[in-house]
Amino acid sequence: MKNSRWLMGATLLGAALVGACDGGTAKGGGAGAADVSRIARRTSAISLDIVELSAADARDRMAEGTLTARELTQAYLDRIARIDDAGPRLDAIVELNPRALLDAAALDAERRAGMRSGPLHGIPVLIKDNIDVAGMVNSAGSLALAAHRPKEDAFLVARLRAAGAVILGKTNLSEWANFRSTRATSGWSSRGGQTKNPYVLDRNPCGSSSGTGAAIAASLGAIGVGTETDGSILCPSSVNGLVGLKPTVGLISRSGIIPISISQDTAGPMARTVTDAAILLGALAAVDPADPAAWKQGALPRDYTIYLKPGALRGKRLGVLRQAMGTHPDVDRAAEASMATLRAQGAELVDVEMDTYNRWNEPEFTLMLYEFKDGLNMYLRRSGAPHASLEALIAWNKAHADTVMPFFGQELFEKAQALGPLTDAAYLDAREAARRLAGKEGLLAVLDGERLDAVVAPSMAPAWLTDHVLGDHFMGTSHGVAAVAGTPSITVPMGESHGLPLGFVFMGRAYAEGELLGMAFAFEQAARARRAPAFAPTLRR
Structure with missing residues (x-):
């Protein structure tokens, strides 16, 4: 189902911004939508090629004085109008920040005055629509929260502003971060419609950070923030040809993020290069x-770019998780070529096997059901959302089933609602088992037992056809062990299958983000596997 855009409407701020800056609109629906949409499609006089422009290069050009934050922001707004609203209609962006151009202009003024906020000064960033941005909607993709505008920024958004970022807009996602139904379709939400994969438009962008993945792949923003409970950064990054980093749980604040699991939730970078992710x-x-x-x-590292060295793979001992292979011949061929690249860069590779492989799935599912109910109820109450509980959302969905449940239901909502509190023995047992089987007896057992610097594997199979009847068709995923263990993982482009990107993942110990970034950077520089999307309507032969 293709739903209408949800525009912010004709606010005084929006009107002032349009008059002063000729752009800066938000997507949404209701009164004034046609006028705002028309304004958003105006093209600026600035000729700026932002396709595949890295955040690092944009930063350097602004430092040199050959580019301004306002010019860069306007260029992304223009490209969003051409690519996301018109053209291929990716439907990756669900809402634009009406203050984006004003914020960019203010940062330009700071630069002219000799001030610099931080490493992202003037860089436009896209934020997944389950993260609080003051004054903008935070909906988790659901029409049930389409009027929910938190009054305060999430902790991580405040960090971005302090670093000088321009909040460009919010990205679509799989509704409720893919935790409403067992038959959900990734990239679809009742608020934002169906996000497309920019490489092949009838293929799925994966989720739940589907909008961020498609948008950054298509150069609709410089860099983006996704969130993951299990695969929601790694999967969309892999199938959209991006670098995606799922950090150690707790390295990035979860405050102000609509939750699934306090044990596994995290936000993380999604970018076109390892440098930008760092x-x-x-x-x-x-x-x-x-x-x-x-x-x-x-203290945590303040600058992860210090780890980015071309020789970072030299002398590293890496474990190859072949249990994650064998699902697709193209993936296996690309993985073998990637391993040859690792060896050529000086790494030692050994095959490894996890005795507990995938045995964490059942306790993980139980853990998520319990924690979803508890965490969501807490978020809804604290943020002043229109609905104060999971129970209320279930009732609202039933009353509006024609618009919010046209393809799949809310079985996971109902399963979670039926469970008790986090003091239940079933929950406590599941939490202990999931972390032990994936962590101490899984990933960490292999890392320590084989004296490894990281475990590597293909990230997953190529993107599947979007299917609103049967739902998703995941194959060959390898990211689950790090997600459940709470440890970091990073995927980097490694090749393609019929024009569909493939990713290669590095998984390590808690707080080893710097080392993983270094290895991923050395691999990226040697492999040079990323290609810009071609927006093909269907798979080429």
């Missing part, structure tokens, strides 16, 4: 006293 991680990583998983044992 820059963004440095801005996002910080100790949030309100986050129970926050790092409490000293």
Whole structure:
């Protein structure tokens, strides 16, 4: 189902912005939508090629004085109008920040005055629509929260602003981060419609950070923030040809994010290069006293780019997780070529096997059901959302089933609602088992037992056809073990299958983000596998 855009409407701020800056609109629906949409499609006089422009290069050009934040922001707004609203109609962006151009102009003024906020000064960033941005809707893709405008920024958004980022807009996602139904279609939400994969438009962008993945792949923003519970950064990054980093749980604050699992949730960078991911991680990583998983044992790295060295793979011992292979011949061929690249860069590779492989799935599912109900109820109450509980959302969905449940239901909502509190023995047992089987007896057992610097594998199979009847068709995923263990993982483009991107993943110990970024950077520089999307209507033969 293709739903109408949800525009912010004719506010005084929006009107002032349009008059002063000729752009800066938000997507939404209701009164004034046609006027705002028409304004959003105006093209600026600035000729700026932003396709595949890295955040690092944009930063350097602004430092040199050959580019301004306002010019860069306007260029992305123009490209969103051409690519996301018109043209291929990716439907990756669900809402634009009406203050984006004003914020960019203010940052330009700061630069002219000799001030620089931080490493992202003037860089436009896209934020997934389950993260609080003050004054903008935070909906988790659901029409049930289409009027929910939190009054305060999430902790990580405040960090981005402090680093000088321009909040460009919010990206579509799989509704409720793919935790409403067992038959959900990734990239579809009742608020944002169906996001397309920019490489092949009838293929799925994966989720739940589907909008961020498609948007950054298509150069609709410089860099983006996704969130993951299990695969929601790694999967869309892999199938959209991006670098996606899922950090150690707690490295980035979860405050102000619509939750699924306090044990596994995290935000993380999604970018076209490892360098951009490292820059963004440095801005996002910080100790949030309100986050129970926050790092409490000293200072965190302030600059992850120091790890980015071409020789970072030399002397590294890497374990090849062949249990994640064998699902698709193109993936296996690309993975073998990637392993040859690792060896050529000086890494030692050994085959490894996890005795507990995928045995964490059942306890993980139980854990998520319990934690979803508890965490969502807490978020809804604290943020002043229109609905104060999961129970209320279930009732609202039933009353509006024609618009919010045209393809799949809410079985997971109902399963979670039927469960008890986090003091239940079933929950406590599941939490212990999931972390042990994936962590101590899974990934960490292999890392320590084989004296490894990381475990590597293909990220997953190519993107599948979007299917609103049968739902998703995941194949060959390898990211689950790090997600459940709470440890970091990073995917990097490694090749393609019939024009569909393929990713290669590095998984390591807790707080080893710097080392993983270094290895991923060395691999990226040697492989040079990323290609810009071609917006093909269907798969080429």
